[in-house]
Amino acid sequence: MEDCLFCKIISGEIPSSKVYEDDEIYAFRDIEPQAPVHAVIVPKTHISSANGITPENSRAVAAIFEKIPAIARELGVDESGYRIVNNCGADAGQTVMHLHFHLLGGTQGGKLY
Numbered sequence: 001m002e003d004c005l006f007c008k009i010i011s012g013e014i015p016s017s018k019v020y021e022d023d024e025i026y027a028f029r030d031i032e033p034q035a036p037v038h039a040v041i042v043p044k045t046h047i048s049s050a051n052g053i054t055p056e057n058s059r060a061v062a063a064i065f066e067k068i069p070a071i072a073r074e075l076g077v078d079e080s081g082y083r084i085v086n087n088c089g090a091d092a093g094q095t096v097m098h099l100h101f102h103l104l105g106g107t108q109g110g111k112l113y
Contacts, residue, residue, distance in 0.1 A: 006042050006098035020071050024063040027071050027103075036106030037075050037082070041068070047099040050088040064101060077105030 001007050008014040009028060016028035019039050030038040043060030047053060053061055072078040082105030087094040 001046050001098075004046060004098050005096050006040075006100060007046055010042065010044050019074060020067065022063075022067070024060050025067060027067075030102065034102070035104040037077050037104065039071060039075060039103045040100050041071065041103060042098060042100045048097045049094060049099055050086055052099065061099070068101075068103065071103060072105065075103070075105065077103075081105060 005014065009016045010026045018026070018028050020027040020041075023044070025041060025043055027039050027041040030040050041064050043057075043064060045057055045060050047057055047060065068084060069078060072082050075082075082103055085102040085104065086100070
């Protein structure tokens with residue numbers, strides 16, 4: 001999508017601090033982190049939200065969850081723990097209409113926002 005912020009980040013049109021990339025997914029550090037470790041993980045295929053997941057595009061979501069442990073390990077939170085968050089729709093706080101998952105960690109006691 002031409003006007004999608006995350007599509008522009010994936011294409012390199014907008015710079016990001018890349019954490020991980022393969023053929024299906026892209027992960028980068030959040031520019032307004034809500035925890036000491038805060039990465040955003042997106043499918044390269046544009047899916048507007050969790051409501052847009054279908055049998056035809058669900059492989060991208062599976063790929064994300066298959067790679068989350070390696071991304072958490074790379075970020076140093078695989079042992080201490082982390083949270084995966086998805087906001088679906090405006091009332092849930094989704095501000096970019098491209099399916100994405102937040103990986104948050106690096107705090108003790110589970111107080112991640």
